[in-house]
Amino acid sequence: MSLLEIDNLSVDYRVGTGSLRAVDHVSLRIEAGEALGVVGESGCGKTSLGLSVPMLLPGNATISSGSIKLADHELVGMNEAQLNRLRWTAVAFVFQGAMNALNPVQRVDRQILEAISAHDSHAAKEESSQRVLELLDLVGIAPARAKSYPHEFSGGMRQRAMIAMALACRPSLLIADEPTTALDVISQAQILALLSSLRRSEDLSVLMISHDLSAIKRVCDRIVVMYAGVVVETGTTEQVLGRRGESALAAHPYTQALIGAHPDLRGERVLAPGLAGHPPDLSKPITGCRFADRCPSAMSVCREIVPPTVTISEGHTASCHLLKKVGA
Amino acid sequence: MSVTAEQSETTRARVLEVRDLVVRFAGRGKGRRARAVRAVDGVSFDIEQGEILALVGESGCGKSTIALAVMRLLEPTSGRIISGGENLATLRGGALRQARRRIQMIFQDPFGSLNSRQTVFDTVAEPLVIHKLGATPEERRSMVMDALELAHLRPPERLAQSYPHELSGGQRQRVAIASAMVMRPELVIADEPVSMLDVSARAGILRLMMDLRDQLGTSYLFITHDLAVAWVVADRIAVVYLGRIVEIGPATRLVERPAHPYTAALLSVSSGDDVGPDGELIEALPGETPSASNVPEGCRFHPRCPRYIELGKPEQCRSVDPQLHVIRPRTTTNEDTSALSPHEAACHFSSEES
Numbered sequence: 001m002s003l004l005e006i007d008n009l010s011v012d013y014r015v016g017t018g019s020l021r022a023v024d025h026v027s028l029r030i031e032a033g034e035a036l037g038v039v040g041e042s043g044c045g046k047t048s049l050g051l052s053v054p055m056l057l058p059g060n061a062t063i064s065s066g067s068i069k070l071a072d073h074e075l076v077g078m079n080e081a082q083l084n085r086l087r088w089t090a091v092a093f094v095f096q097g098a099m100n101a102l103n104p105v106q107r108v109d110r111q112i113l114e115a116i117s118a119h120d121s122h123a124a125k126e127e128s129s130q131r132v133l134e135l136l137d138l139v140g141i142a143p144a145r146a147k148s149y150p151h152e153f154s155g156g157m158r159q160r161a162m163i164a165m166a167l168a169c170r171p172s173l174l175i176a177d178e179p180t181t182a183l184d185v186i187s188q189a190q191i192l193a194l195l196s197s198l199r200r201s202e203d204l205s206v207l208m209i210s211h212d213l214s215a216i217k218r219v220c221d222r223i224v225v226m227y228a229g230v231v232v233e234t235g236t237t238e239q240v241l242g243r244r245g246e247s248a249l250a251a252h253p254y255t256q257a258l259i260g261a262h263p264d265l266r267g268e269r270v271l272a273p274g275l276a277g278h279p280p281d282l283s284k285p286i287t288g289c290r291f292a293d294r295c296p297s298a299m300s301v302c303r304e305i306v307p308p309t310v311t312i313s314e315g316h317t318a319s320c321h322l323l324k325k326v327g328a
Numbered sequence: 329m330s331v332t333a334e335q336s337e338t339t340r341a342r343v344l345e346v347r348d349l350v351v352r353f354a355g356r357g358k359g360r361r362a363r364a365v366r367a368v369d370g371v372s373f374d375i376e377q378g379e380i381l382a383l384v385g386e387s388g389c390g391k392s393t394i395a396l397a398v399m400r401l402l403e404p405t406s407g408r409i410i411s412g413g414e415n416l417a418t419l420r421g422g423a424l425r426q427a428r429r430r431i432q433m434i435f436q437d438p439f440g441s442l443n444s445r446q447t448v449f450d451t452v453a454e455p456l457v458i459h460k461l462g463a464t465p466e467e468r469r470s471m472v473m474d475a476l477e478l479a480h481l482r483p484p485e486r487l488a489q490s491y492p493h494e495l496s497g498g499q500r501q502r503v504a505i506a507s508a509m510v511m512r513p514e515l516v517i518a519d520e521p522v523s524m525l526d527v528s529a530r531a532g533i534l535r536l537m538m539d540l541r542d543q544l545g546t547s548y549l550f551i552t553h554d555l556a557v558a559w560v561v562a563d564r565i566a567v568v569y570l571g572r573i574v575e576i577g578p579a580t581r582l583v584e585r586p587a588h589p590y591t592a593a594l595l596s597v598s599s600g601d602d603v604g605p606d607g608e609l610i611e612a613l614p615g616e617t618p619s620a621s622n623v624p625e626g627c628r629f630h631p632r633c634p635r636y637i638e639l640g641k642p643e644q645c646r647s648v649d650p651q652l653h654v655i656r657p658r659t660t661t662n663e664d665t666s667a668l669s670p671h672e673a674a675c676h677f678s679s680e681e682s
Contacts, residue, residue, distance in 0.1 A: 041526065041527065041528070042526070154616050156616065157616070184386040184387055184553065185386060185553060185554075185555075185594060185597055185598060186386060186593065186594070186597060186612065186613050186617075187386075187616070188597070189597035189602060189609070189611070189612050189613075190611055190612075190613075192609055193602070193608075193609035193610065193611045196608055196609040197608060197609075200608070211527070214600060217600065218600060218603075218609055219609075258527070261527045261528070261530070261531070262527075262556060262557075263556040263557060263559065263560040264556070264599075265555065265556050265559060265583055265595065265598055265599035266599050266600075266601075269559060269560055269580065270560065271531055271534055271535055271538070271560050271561070272531055273531060274527070274528055274529070274530060274531025274532055275527070275528040276528065277528070278496075278528070
């Protein structure tokens, strides 16, 4: 049994008089202790996927198909009271821009204390205060800074405080949506190093969502690449991005374009051509492959038939007509 | 900085010389508590014709303040900014306006930098109007169309009539580039020109900047937080930390052999080299950049410096402010001068190459 099992999940948004499928039959698994990264451009459905696990989708969204099992509990269809027992204790989340989510007029230690007491009403006061200091230490905030207000913290420190809060009730799964976006390179690296060490010390599983392939590569064991609501490629980090110092093995042209979009300081000093165009409008029907309009290798079949999911090696799959052709 | 006048005969014409630039802001608080913010704390560099110099650093390091001071969009506290034989730092009124024709700027946010009520034509024509260029409306029109064409805004006739909201982020940034290029500047200051664009649009804008350099010999001061992008786009890189250039040199050389420990840390996180033998990430640098109102004594980097710890905390690092010194001198040939420029670092323990 995996810690998290998502099967055939679809998320629909009501938009005006129509609807839009942001997540389209997505399946993924996270084993205990594993870190999985979901990567894709803005609008690919990765944030909706992340929000659907704790059932925190906005009001105009519905889960129209599929199942989400967390430690064998089916979350789809669960009532709010039951969900509240699992939120923070089984699954916690650090949102995009979370460092601006702290209450500006309350000291940081106080806010973490509240998070603990809100979810564990039996906790003794002294024990909880001790836990706050433990948590701050865990994320690298010195006890002397515990009584600071959020504005006295840098972006990186605020993100550390948010992570401390998320870990307050010892969740087994942490969902981190763009945890380093808007931080400076050194602070980014510090937060990624923190996530990577927390995985080990706290026995934490991680679902990390980011547009930044290099950030995902640095923390995650496995990668799911999403495009326009569907999974286009999945595999271990090594299967998709190659071993350190070796070139990437990505099979899907979209993954290849994502990898090429940022220059590799240990690779060739060239500016990759980038990716022309935009993702398709999901409120309109799409025939064939969703990436066909932007794909440098698109064939006529790509605009007619949805590409099959091809297994490249054990655990590494991609959905592309090119692969079928090569395999045949 | 050790670049001196006699070396200039082996180089192309200089379009910009910045010497000992200082920008301070008054601190908050009263009396002793009012400490000046040393945003730019003694910065010198040159840009040659057709050269792209990247200023790389984290937010708050002073790289954008350097750009604004060069444009005289804020007043430098001291220092010289030489362009076209004039010191921009002391020019006033009409003379400053004249000098500004030679230097144009592109900002980070193509959504905020364009007037949403102006057509692309009017936006691009505006600098011509301000500087009273183009004798007839026809002449002005053809200058605008040329600039749109240069920025690959095609077809120019149709795009000229559109408004910013009809354009993608990448197209808007091309409009910003067109309105800079319509003045045919010697130097373009591009402050994080691709940071707010989708991954898909970035390469196109960077490629365009490089093409304009090749076609027209435009020089760039390219400001970015992204060392990898700087490495691909720029001829030379200057790494800025807490208001100072701590290392400067040819882009390839700086990435292959960083001399300053701060550059080495940036490089290790940007290239993904910060991984331990067991696959766990290693913290490249401890702590955070101090405030520019509280610059550490001695070497400003020493409180976070891995080399300082390794060397057993030498006293020199705490007491003496290191200046840029040559690690590898300029190689004297007339070929690609940028690649052969001197490599300098401001660290007591970055030794000269024999």
